[in-house]
Amino acid sequence: MEVEVLRDAIFADGAAGFESLAMEVFLFQYQQNRIYRNYADAIGCKVSEVAGLSDIPFLPIRFFKTHTVAATSFEPDVFFESSGTTGAVNSRHLVKDAGLYVRSFTKAFELFYGSAQDYCILGLLPSYLERGHSSLVFMVDQLIRDSRHPRSGFYLHDFNALAQTLKALEKSGQKTLLIGVTYALIDFSEQFPMPLQHTTIMETGGMKGRRRELIRDEVHDLLKQRFEVPVIHSEYGMTELLSQAYSKGAGRFFTPPWMRVVLREEDDPLSVITGPERGVLNIADLANLYSCSFIATDDLGAVYPDGSFEVLGRRDNSDIRGCSLLAL
Structure with missing residues (x-):
């Protein structure tokens, strides 16, 4: 699928095609994002065996502190930086198209x-x-x-x-x-x-x-x-993404159709788990097309059958980050 067509498809109404769109975005970013491709190769990801979201590798969020995470080469319209404690290294997200x-x-x-x-x-x-x-x-x-x-x-x-x-x-x-x-x-x-x-x-x-x-x-x-x-x-929301989830009370967040949250085991970054169990949040944000749409965060949480999720805290030894400095 051409990238311009893919952009429009991401925001089409409904989420019925999320898995197929995620595959299209994964293949585009694997080809066009050197850091993401190198990471996927390093962990032994075989592109031919990636069949859905549960097979797609999620890039550790800390890469945004040390590398330029970009799909294709471009001069950014804008860049965003995370907040943090004094002396901390902040994440930087280059945005190709602010629109x-x-x-x-x-x-x-x-x-x-x-x-x-x-x-x-x-x-x-x-x-x-x-x-x-x-x-x-x-x-x-x-x-x-x-x-x-x-x-x-x-x-x-x-x-x-x-x-x-x-x-x-x-x-x-x-x-x-x-x-x-x-x-x-x-x-x-x-x-x-x-x-x-x-x-x-x-x-x-x-x-x-x-x-x-x-x-x-x-x-x-x-x-x-x-x-x-x-x-x-x-x-x-966070610096490294281009989409937000919202809660209208009780701490349960819901995502727009082009964003999805899944859990991974705290001691196994390559695992994906289901059900309302405690785990670490992996976020798929298809709108983040020219960066990386598959981010392994350091936020602990739970994901529910209706797709909603809770944020329960931070992983031990993870950096304190701007939008997540509230102790949960």
Whole structure:
């Protein structure tokens, strides 16, 4: 399949053809991504024996810290870097076509939440805004512009202005999305608790060492109490991917049709396991066409029969990473 045709097929409605599309993407990336091909060869992958997703090798995410992971040779439209602790080596993701990323996160947002134009979108992402080259900031910035609401925008440290904006939006009955890094949402809720009837609160993870580490349930219970909302939503994404999963409560994430999560054994990187058992998350993101669509993360989790998944923590000795700094 020609790569341009493949791009369109990835975002076609439904997931019935996911396995065949995954095979097409695997073959393209094996041929065009030198790092991925070398890794697959090194672990003894025989392309002729790859028949489906369970046979496809998943590239350890740490390669993004040490190598340029790219399919085909290109000058990137944009590059993204992960956040991390001081002195840590950050991941870098070169994006050949920023439009492909926009298409992925826009379509996924519409699938889960509807059109951005239905919302006033407020971003509380101070640490990401300050460091630059954040895929999360890129996404939220585009959604803010797509919303076309005059009050949509980012907030750094002016909690008073954010509180006044939320109060005005609530008074008018405006449907609002407040998306924020976890520590900033907690800080804001502590200083400005208020009932929010028309606002969806979405946390992206990240305590960043600013506060005592809290498990996700504690964070959500705290925010639900202070904002008097029934649920807290969550976004799961990372620098190395071009797609996101969303949770509308209870910590269960759902993926768009072109993204799938499977488990591997913690002590066997080549194994794939099924069922709601504890394992390490492997993520297939077909939108990540010009990089690597098959990423072996360091996140511990569980995958359920309906395709949803939970994030349960981090592997021992794995790097602390930006969107996963929340202790789960």
